[in-house]
Amino acid sequence: xxxxxxxxxxxxxxxxxxxxxxxxxxxxxxxxxxxxxxxxxxxxxxxxxxxxxxxxxxxxxxxxxxxxxxxxxxxxxxxxxxxxxxxxxxxxxxxxxxxxxxxxxxxxxxxxxxxxxxxxxxxxxxxxxxxxxxxxxxxxxxxxxxxxxxxxxxxxxxxxxxxxxxxxxxxxxxxxxxxxxxxxxxxxxxxxxxxxxxxxxxxxxxxxxxxxxxxxxxxxxxxxxxxxxxxxxxxxxxxxxxxxxxxxxxxxxxxxxxxxxxxxxxxxxxxxxxxxxxxxxxxxxxxxxxxxxxxxxxxxxxxxxxxxxxxxxxxxxxxxxxxxxxxxxxxxxxxxxxxxxxxxxxxxxxxxxxxxxxxxxxxxxxxxxxxxxxxxxxxxxxxxxxxxxxxxxxxxxxxxxxxxxxxxxxxxxxxxxxxxxxxxxxxxxxxxxxxxxxxxxxxxxxxxxxxxxxxxxx
Amino acid sequence: xxxxxxxxxxxxxxxxxxxxxxxxxxxxxxxxxxxxxxxxxxxxxxxxxxxxxxxxxxxxxxxxxxxxxxxxxxxxxxxxxxxxxxxxxxxxxxxxxxxxxxxxxxxxxxxxxxxxxxxxxxxxxxxxxxxxxxxxxxxxxxxxxxxxxxxxxxxxxxxxxxxxxxxxxxxxxxxxxxxxxxxxxxxxxxxxxxxxxxxxxxxxxxxxxxxxxxxxxxxxxxxxxxxxxxxxxxxxxxx
Numbered sequence: 001x002x003x004x005x006x007x008x009x010x011x012x013x014x015x016x017x018x019x020x021x022x023x024x025x026x027x028x029x030x031x032x033x034x035x036x037x038x039x040x041x042x043x044x045x046x047x048x049x050x051x052x053x054x055x056x057x058x059x060x061x062x063x064x065x066x067x068x069x070x071x072x073x074x075x076x077x078x079x080x081x082x083x084x085x086x087x088x089x090x091x092x093x094x095x096x097x098x099x100x101x102x103x104x105x106x107x108x109x110x111x112x113x114x115x116x117x118x119x120x121x122x123x124x125x126x127x128x129x130x131x132x133x134x135x136x137x138x139x140x141x142x143x144x145x146x147x148x149x150x151x152x153x154x155x156x157x158x159x160x161x162x163x164x165x166x167x168x169x170x171x172x173x174x175x176x177x178x179x180x181x182x183x184x185x186x187x188x189x190x191x192x193x194x195x196x197x198x199x200x201x202x203x204x205x206x207x208x209x210x211x212x213x214x215x216x217x218x219x220x221x222x223x224x225x226x227x228x229x230x231x232x233x234x235x236x237x238x239x240x241x242x243x244x245x246x247x248x249x250x251x252x253x254x255x256x257x258x259x260x261x262x263x264x265x266x267x268x269x270x271x272x273x274x275x276x277x278x279x280x281x282x283x284x285x286x287x288x289x290x291x292x293x294x295x296x297x298x299x300x301x302x303x304x305x306x307x308x309x310x311x312x313x314x315x316x317x318x319x320x321x322x323x324x325x326x327x328x329x330x331x332x333x334x335x336x337x338x339x340x341x342x343x344x345x346x347x348x349x350x351x352x353x354x355x356x357x358x359x360x361x362x363x364x365x366x367x368x369x370x371x372x373x374x375x376x377x378x379x380x381x382x383x384x385x386x387x388x389x390x391x392x393x394x395x396x397x398x399x400x401x402x403x404x405x406x407x408x409x410x411x412x413x414x415x416x417x418x419x420x421x422x423x424x425x426x427x428x429x430x431x432x433x434x435x436x437x438x439x440x441x442x443x444x445x446x447x448x449x450x451x452x453x454x455x456x457x458x
Numbered sequence: 459x460x461x462x463x464x465x466x467x468x469x470x471x472x473x474x475x476x477x478x479x480x481x482x483x484x485x486x487x488x489x490x491x492x493x494x495x496x497x498x499x500x501x502x503x504x505x506x507x508x509x510x511x512x513x514x515x516x517x518x519x520x521x522x523x524x525x526x527x528x529x530x531x532x533x534x535x536x537x538x539x540x541x542x543x544x545x546x547x548x549x550x551x552x553x554x555x556x557x558x559x560x561x562x563x564x565x566x567x568x569x570x571x572x573x574x575x576x577x578x579x580x581x582x583x584x585x586x587x588x589x590x591x592x593x594x595x596x597x598x599x600x601x602x603x604x605x606x607x608x609x610x611x612x613x614x615x616x617x618x619x620x621x622x623x624x625x626x627x628x629x630x631x632x633x634x635x636x637x638x639x640x641x642x643x644x645x646x647x648x649x650x651x652x653x654x655x656x657x658x659x660x661x662x663x664x665x666x667x668x669x670x671x672x673x674x675x676x677x678x679x680x681x682x683x684x685x686x687x688x689x690x691x692x693x694x695x696x697x
Contacts, residue, residue: 052612053563054581059498061574063565123563123578123613130562134543141542141566231570232536232685381572382682383525386507389498 003172005194006165007428011273012173015422018268019174022417033410040403043396044120053123055396062377062391066401067121072369073252074114074404075148075224076245077362079217080253081107082155085162086213089206095281097426098274102264103257104159105421109411111152113404118144120400140223140230147223151216158209160188161202165425168192181418199425221249228372235315235376238303244296251289251335252365255358258282260412262355264421273422279354283347286358290340297336311381318375323390327367334364460641461552462620463662464649465672466526467694470656473524475506477648477657481528484621484647485607486593488583501577503618504528504648523696526656528648529554529575529618530681530689537567537576546576546615552690553620559604561614568615572685575617582612596623620659621646641667662690 009015047055058065081104088096119125135142171185192198225245228236258279265274304312319328342357378389415421481487481504490500509523531554538546538554545561548554568576585593598606606623610616625644632639641661649657660667669692672678677694 052581053578054494054499057497058580060568060577061498063568063578118564121564123565123615124561124611127560127562130543130545130560134545134560136542136544139540139542139566141540141564145542227566230540232572233569377569380574381685382574383507383509387498387574 004168004189004192006169006172007194007425009424009428011270011422011427012169012424014268014270014273015420015424016170016173018416019170019177019418019420026413026417029413030410033406033413036406037403037410040400040406043399043403047120047396047400048125055394057392057394057397059389059391061380061387062374062389064121064373064377065391066370066393066397067117068373069366069370070401070404071114071117071121072224072245072373073366074110074117074408075221076249076252076365076369077110077256078107078114078151078155078253079221079246079249080257081105081159082151082213082217083250083253084257085158086210086217089210090214093281095278098422099257099261099278100426101159101162101423102260102421103253104155104162105412105415106253106256106260107155108159109408109415111148111155113408115148115152117404140227143223144227147216147220151220154209154213154216158206158213161205161209162423162426163419164188164190164192165194165199165202166420166423168194169424170420184418218246221246228376232381233376234309234311234379234381235304235372238300240296240300240303241372244300247289247292247296248365248368251286251293252362254282254285254289255361255365258286258354258358259362262351264416265351268416268421270422273427276349276351279351280348283343283354286347286361287340287343290336290343290361294336311379314379315376318379319371322375323378324371324375328371331364331367331371334360335368336364339364459550459663461662461690462531462625463660463669463673463690463692464528464531464620464646465658465669465678465692465694467656467658467672468525468696469677469694470654471524471526472654472656473506473508473526474653476651476653477526477528478502478504478506480647480651481618483592484594484596485619486583486609488579488610489585489589491584494580499578499580501579501616503575503577503616527573527575527681528646528691529620530573530687530691531618531620532687532689534686534688536570536572536685536687540566540570542566546617551625553622553625554617555605555619555622556615556617557603557605558608558610558614558616559599559602563613563615565615572682572687576615577617578615579610579612583610596627598623598626 047053056065056067081100084096084103085100089100119128122128131142131145135145137143167185168189171182171189174182174185177185222242222245225241229238229241231237261274261278261282264270301316304316318324339357339361342353346353347357374389374391378391380387380389482502485503487501487503494500504526506524506526509525511521511523513521515521531552533552535548535554538548541547542564543560543562545557546554546567547557563578565578568574568578593609594607596606597608598604599608604610606619606621624646628644629639632643641664645659649659658668658672660669662670662673664670672694673692675694677697678692679695680689680692682689
């Protein structure tokens, strides 16, 4: 096969270097993560075959706990990639390019764990197919399944499309990799030759999908929130729950991108490819999101407390001064106060501070998901004195939770050893038309990521 | 077509819990071990419990109030609306039913019910001897359905069905005898057994039925009327 034409990129060597060799520490990390994942699988096996959901701390009226929290959190985390690569693409934010793939990979690998969380939570996962056989579209759960599966499918396509030129690059450059790995690149590259027409079509396709993905990203987490919002339970039944979930999702997703970038930068020595300016751009976004979070929080809780409806106040009371008070105020510190101070005063040009703050945001956002779900259940509308809910998650729930996170990290870590985690073609310095075949009209002036419409206009 | 309804006169209720017991035996409700009951996993389709009373008073003038609670069989049920597979549904007679054979155990209905009258089988249903030998043989099953007193599998939701199997039996009997079914031929087990004769059952669409007339009383009220669920289980206030 003839070599394809590839745009020139100075960072090529750095970006491809992690693929060359899997180190011993990699294997250690992978085996530890795999062991935790295995522990989770065994735990689920016990829950599925032996004990049933009796193994959890769930009860009446706290029917949903850690598993549903994880579901909401993972779907939220998945919003990182689509936000960065679709919304910022449409907004013409060129700085996003080096981090698109790293962000999309979070989407791609956290979505399956969100879906798995639902299966783990089901009393009869063996009957999951009933959803397709007898599915009722009046149920918010079916909206969820439709939205999430469409999101998963589109993310895979979106991710793969932008990966094709780089897979072709791997195919042509990495000739010394094992035969099976090279064969994998050959198949996945789909015969990419780097013709102008191919690039043009790719850009067109990605732009079109970006519009679709932007609509999806807004829909998905709103629909996730509607599983709660469509019921008439106090604390859940509010129109704000959708926007709040969405903002939280993009907030925790973008924070996760900071963490991932910092790790990639350090372990794979990508200081030049992932310049500190990226972190500064993300910092500005994160300041906006932190303040957006405050806005949502005030809007929700002020409405509730000012209205002073009895059953709503019981739920709010559980958060501010009841069983969940410690967690509630810890969440305020972790999501809002400390990160905002760090982002504003310390975050500029400082990756360690940024990582510290974003880790806190993600822990806090997980707590927020928990606090949306559980306190409402502990204070049912009817005779709350008699059916007061208490929930103590059991070991099996924690092990399964830990295994889901390990699984996500494991998939991510392995991916970075087989595929370039920085999109080389999108970050290419220039397209030297002379090396390529006859350039199409105006193509040499085209910068990647701009719409095809402008290209044709020139 | 009927609109089955239950009226409970709280003035007459003596809180003997006979309704709960009758319900358990009629519907083969599994027994929860003490540790499971402690966790809040006991299943009580019909529950009797003390209500909190302000100023309880001292003996011999102590005040106590009790409440008894089956499913509300709402006309606008929040639970059937959210079921993704139609395992819980409102039948043509307005009864909210539950098909154990189809339920996937997602528990969206249990969190959606504002009355928390829906129960989940956290473990395999279990009875102690000699209860095991005396389960109600009545069954509602067939063609992908498993309802009423039929033995449930683990991981599904169950709830009060106004003893749907009794309705079916009454219909079958009328049919066998070649006559029309009369609405007074069927009552749930809790109504039949009620010691204080506090429970009434019948067709709300029939203006002459006891429940219709009682539901017009000034004492009549429904639980959480503000929730807009419009229950067909109606209470008569203590007067």
